[in-house]
Amino acid sequence: MHSAQIDQVRRFNRTVTQRVGVLHDHYLGRDRPIGEARLLWEIGGQGEDVRRLRERLGLDSGYVSRLLRSLEADGLVTVEPHPRDRRVRTVRLTDAGRAERATLDARSDELAGSLLEPLNEAQRARLVAAMAEVDRLLTAGTVTLDTVDPGHPDALYCLRSYFTELQERFETGFDPERSLLPDAGELTPPRGEFLVARLHGEPVGCAGLKLPPGAPAEIKRMWVAPRARRLGLGRRFLIELEARAARHGRTLLRLDTNKALTAAIGLYHSCGFQEVPAFNDEPYAHHWFEKRVTAPPAALQE
Amino acid sequence: MHSAQIDQVRRFNRTVTQRVGVLHDHYLGRDRPIGEARLLWEIGGQGEDVRRLRERLGLDSGYVSRLLRSLEADGLVTVEPHPRDRRVRTVRLTDAGRAERATLDARSDELAGSLLEPLNEAQRARLVAAMAEVDRLLTAGTVTLDTVDPGHPDALYCLRSYFTELQERFETGFDPERSLLPDAGELTPPRGEFLVARLHGEPVGCAGLKLPPGAPAEIKRMWVAPRARRLGLGRRFLIELEARAARHGRTLLRLDTNKALTAAIGLYHSCGFQEVPAFNDEPYAHHWFEKRVTAPPAALQE
DNA sequence: CGATTTCTCTGACTAGAGTCAGAGAATGCA
DNA sequence: TGCATTCTCTGACTCTAGTCAGAGAAATCG
Numbered sequence: 001m002h003s004a005q006i007d008q009v010r011r012f013n014r015t016v017t018q019r020v021g022v023l024h025d026h027y028l029g030r031d032r033p034i035g036e037a038r039l040l041w042e043i044g045g046q047g048e049d050v051r052r053l054r055e056r057l058g059l060d061s062g063y064v065s066r067l068l069r070s071l072e073a074d075g076l077v078t079v080e081p082h083p084r085d086r087r088v089r090t091v092r093l094t095d096a097g098r099a100e101r102a103t104l105d106a107r108s109d110e111l112a113g114s115l116l117e118p119l120n121e122a123q124r125a126r127l128v129a130a131m132a133e134v135d136r137l138l139t140a141g142t143v144t145l146d147t148v149d150p151g152h153p154d155a156l157y158c159l160r161s162y163f164t165e166l167q168e169r170f171e172t173g174f175d176p177e178r179s180l181l182p183d184a185g186e187l188t189p190p191r192g193e194f195l196v197a198r199l200h201g202e203p204v205g206c207a208g209l210k211l212p213p214g215a216p217a218e219i220k221r222m223w224v225a226p227r228a229r230r231l232g233l234g235r236r237f238l239i240e241l242e243a244r245a246a247r248h249g250r251t252l253l254r255l256d257t258n259k260a261l262t263a264a265i266g267l268y269h270s271c272g273f274q275e276v277p278a279f280n281d282e283p284y285a286h287h288w289f290e291k292r293v294t295a296p297p298a299a300l301q302e
Numbered sequence: 303m304h305s306a307q308i309d310q311v312r313r314f315n316r317t318v319t320q321r322v323g324v325l326h327d328h329y330l331g332r333d334r335p336i337g338e339a340r341l342l343w344e345i346g347g348q349g350e351d352v353r354r355l356r357e358r359l360g361l362d363s364g365y366v367s368r369l370l371r372s373l374e375a376d377g378l379v380t381v382e383p384h385p386r387d388r389r390v391r392t393v394r395l396t397d398a399g400r401a402e403r404a405t406l407d408a409r410s411d412e413l414a415g416s417l418l419e420p421l422n423e424a425q426r427a428r429l430v431a432a433m434a435e436v437d438r439l440l441t442a443g444t445v446t447l448d449t450v451d452p453g454h455p456d457a458l459y460c461l462r463s464y465f466t467e468l469q470e471r472f473e474t475g476f477d478p479e480r481s482l483l484p485d486a487g488e489l490t491p492p493r494g495e496f497l498v499a500r501l502h503g504e505p506v507g508c509a510g511l512k513l514p515p516g517a518p519a520e521i522k523r524m525w526v527a528p529r530a531r532r533l534g535l536g537r538r539f540l541i542e543l544e545a546r547a548a549r550h551g552r553t554l555l556r557l558d559t560n561k562a563l564t565a566a567i568g569l570y571h572s573c574g575f576q577e578v579p580a581f582n583d584e585p586y587a588h589h590w591f592e593k594r595v596t597a598p599p600a601a602l603q604e
Numbered sequence: 605c606g607a608t609t610t611c612t613c614t615g616a617c618t619a620g621a622g623t624c625a626g627a628g629a630a631t632g633c634a
Numbered sequence: 635t636g637c638a639t640t641c642t643c644t645g646a647c648t649c650t651a652g653t654c655a656g657a658g659a660a661a662t663c664g
Contacts, residue, residue, distance in 0.1 A: 001418055005430045009414035012433035013322055019440050020315055033650060051611065063652060065613050087611045087660045112311035116303055118443040123534060128307045130435035131314035137429040138321050141420040232425060335620055353641065365622055367643050389630045389641040 012134075019115070027111040028104065039067050040076060040093075040101055047092035049082060076100055140231035143199050145240055150187045150194045150208070158196060158206035162223035169260045170284060179284055186210050187220070193244055197224070197233055204228035207237040209244055216252035216290070217245035222264070234267045242293045253293050256285035314436075321417070329413040330406065341369050342378060342395075342403055349394035351384060378402055442533035445501050447542055452489045452496045452510070460498060460508035464525035471562045472586060480585055488512050489522070495546055499526070499535055506530035509539040511546055518554035518592070519547035524566070536569045544595045555595050558587035 028037060042053055054064045068091060071077045076097035082088035093101060116124045148155050166174035187194040187208040197205035207222040219241055224233045245253050255273070257264055265287060269275075273289035280288075330339060344355055356366045370393060373379045378399035384390035395403060418426045450457050468476035489496040489510040499507035509524040521543055526535045547555050557575070559566055567589060571577075575591035582590075 001415055001426070005418060005426060006411050006414045008430050008434050008437075009417055010410055012437045013326075013410075013414065015437045015440050016318055017322060017326070019444065020319060024315075024319070035651060059651095060653060061612065062614075062654080067651095069613090081660095085611085085661070089612065108312055108315075109308050112308045112315065113303055115311055115440065115443065116307060119439060120534075123439055123442065124303070124307060126435060127439040128310050130432045130439070132310050133428060133432035134436055135310070135314045135317045137421060137425055137432070138317050138417065140425065141417065142321065232422070337621060361621095362623060363642065364624080364644075368622095371643090383630095387631070387641085391642065 020111075023111045023114055027107040027114075030107070032100075035063075036067055036071060037104055039064070040071060040097065041104060043077065043091050043093055043097070043101075045093070045098070047090055050079070050089045050091060053091065071097070136230060139199065140233070143197050143204065143228065143231060143233060143236075145195050145197050145236065147193055148196045152196070154196050154198070154203035155194060155206060158203050158223055158225075159221060161225065162206070162221060165223070166258070166284075170258055171260060172284075174284060179282065186212075193241075195237065195240065197228065197237070199228055205233050205237070207241060209241045211245070211248055211250065216254045217241075217248070217250040217293075219253065219255040222255075234264065235271060238267070238271045242291070246293045251292060251294065252290055254279060254288070254290045256280060256282050256288045258284050259286035322413075325413045325416055329409040329416075332409070334402075337365075338369055338373060339406055341366070342373060342399065343406060345379065345393050345395055345399070345403075347395070347400070349392055352381070352391045352393060355393065373399070438533060441501065442535070445499050445506065445530065445533060445535060445538075447497050447499050447538065449495055450498045454498070456498050456500070456505035457496060457508060460505050460525055460527075461523060463527065464508070464523060467525070468560070468586075472560055473562060474586070476586060488514075495543075497539065497542065499530065499539070501530055507535050507539070509543060511543045513547070513550050513552065518556045519543075519550070519552040519595075521555065521557040524557075536566065537573060540569070540573045544593070548595045553594060553596065554592055556581060556590070556592045558582060558584050558590045560586050561588035 028034065032040075038057060039053065042048065042056055050064060050068070053059075054061055057064075068077065068079055072079060074096075075094060077091050077093055079089050079091050082090050116127065119127060150156075150159070163174065163176055186192050187210065190211070191213075192211050193209045195207050195209075196203050197207075203225075205222075205224040205228055208220040210218040210220055212218070219238070222234070222237055224237075242253055255268070256279075257268070259265075268289045271291070273291045276288050276290050278285070278288050279290075330336060334342075340359060341355065344350065344358055352366060352370070355361075356363055359366075370379065370381055374381060376398075377396060379393050379395055381391050381393050384392050418429065421429060452458075452461070465476065465478055488494050489512065492513070493515075494513050495511045497509050497511075498505050505527075507524075507526040507530055510522040512520040512522055514520070521540070524536070524539055526539075544555055555575075556578075557570065558581075559570070561567075570591045573593070575593045578590050578592050580587070580590050581592075
């Protein structure tokens with residue numbers, strides 16, 4: 001990390017927090033404390049359980065309760081017990097609450113507009129593009145890769161999404177029964193590993209590593225949620241799995257894929273995988289890849 | 303302004319304020335309230351008058367006084383009367399204060415580093431580049447163009463800087479006496495106009511428009527401070543002056559320039575100026591430009 | 605069925621970040 | 635010289651944004 005990079009990041013932080021901060025106070029902190037405004041926003045159109053609000057905003061239960069009393073006193077929300085579990089209480093916006101939320105929304109738009117407003121067309125386009133890039137990369141930096149059991153709810157969510165997507169994208173559809181998929185035991189230590197990527201705690205991708213004794217390691221079930229694409233997550237999975245395979249003493253890593261998954265095929269090429277003849281008879285595979293892996297020298301691990 | 307742009311800006315605001323905000327609290331709000339930290343930072347290595355601190359941070363005088371008492375009690379600053387005006391008090395960092403400021407500085411670096419840390423080399427480079435672009439364009443959006451009298455201190459500052467720069471950049475040096483410079487009266491209404499660009503209230507550029515009766519309008523003394531370059535300010539000056547010339551009923555706008563000012567020459571070309579034969583005998587000019595101007599249709603003025 | 609846990613709420617506090625209204629000293633201006 | 639102004643400081647407040655320690659109701663577990 002160069003100090004010129006650090007300096008630029010600091011300049012960015014200063015400019016953005018100043019500019020956005022001032023406007024934020026001006027547009028959004030107008031007639032309601034921002035704690036209340038945030039809560040009002042999070043309740044959403046459908047209503048929400050108090051405990052989930054607390055969780056999402058990371059606030060103390062007493063504090064949330066007090067904020068809700070205040071919103072209730074202003075006639076913006078109603079709080080009633082949850083029908084199935086009467087300990088839990090559900091918050092719902094009243095019509096007045098919905099109107100208030102709509103003005104908050106409009107103010108957010110105004111705030112955004114006021115950043116673009118002084119610029120000409122070309123500058124606006126460049127600013128928005130650069131913001132998208134910053135947004136993407138900062139988000140990418142918060143995605144965590146965790147080893148989990150393939151039976152974990154987050155893993156199951158990813159696998160189900162993965163299968164659904166394969167069914168939609170494969171010309172022939174996809175039937176898990178017909179595929180040479182590993183059973184769960186093959187993706188838990190010592191026979192393998194399973195990784196889940198999470199963004200703000202929500203699962204947004206998975207990848208499995210098979211470590212069959214006496215055979216090359218193999219990547220299975222790699223998937224990235226649509227909303228987490230373009231964050232370099234596929235590449236991160238591959239690098240992580242390569243390192244793990246190497247740590248288990250494997251020198252060859254393999255995978256197979258379907259011709260419909262063009263982005264994945266591009267990724268494999270760009271990550272140094274070589275296309276090779278079929279090494280299995282997976283019915284849904286059209287391409288087979290392999291890569292020699294070695295434990296990276298310590299200096300590059302960082 | 304498209305709603306897709308607005309949405310992207312809002313997403314950016316959310317991501318950045320969250321990510322940077324959390325880290326900000328973690329790194330900088332550690333052992334000192336951020337009000338004190340900001341003040342400590344603004345005092346700087348040289349010491350500073352209380353009134354200027356107040357001005358720069360936009361704080362209440364009572365509040366600043368209390369913050370200073372607190373910093374003083376911690377042995378971080380000393381406050382003593384200004385030698386020439388004993389109403390004013392000057393704050394100076396003690397050695398302990400300087401040390402504290404250095405740790406704040408280090409923490410800012412850490413904060414910046416922690417944004418880059420989870421990314422790989424290529425991603426870091428892209429993030430930093432995108433941040434620089436956002437920084438530049440947000441800054442550009444806060445630059446104001448104001449009509450001022452050429453005798454105003456900000457105007458004089460710009461003109462002096464302009465002449466100094468010409469002296470350095472012209473092969474032959476530059477002597478204002480030899481040049482066909484307009485006198486100040488030619489740049490005040492009704493014979494002309496003079497604009498100063500300001501960033502956070504500080505002058506960062508100027509441009510003059512001569513409106514000689516019965517002759518084409520002419521641009522003179524256009525200058526942008528080094529720290530405000532690459533913000534599209536030159537183009538903004540030209541557009542603004544074109545509009546003003548048109549509003550005064552002129553249809554032709556002229557200017558001359560020196561061959562050393564290559565960036566300016568590029569700008570004139572790209573803004574639609576055509577190079578023409580010399581229309582004056584300004585000794586320092588090598589290129590002469592003109593452009594037909596018309597009042598822009600209302601739809602484009604926005 | 606009783607003990608434990610979960611969920612929400614209330615009351616009592618705290619710290620930070622300011623605001624506002626003078627008071628007192630020094631300086632500037634007519 | 636005297637009056638107004640400038641500058642800083644103090645005291646007395648306010649509002650946000652929390653935290654912490656229970657209490658009471660409902661649900662769950664063994």
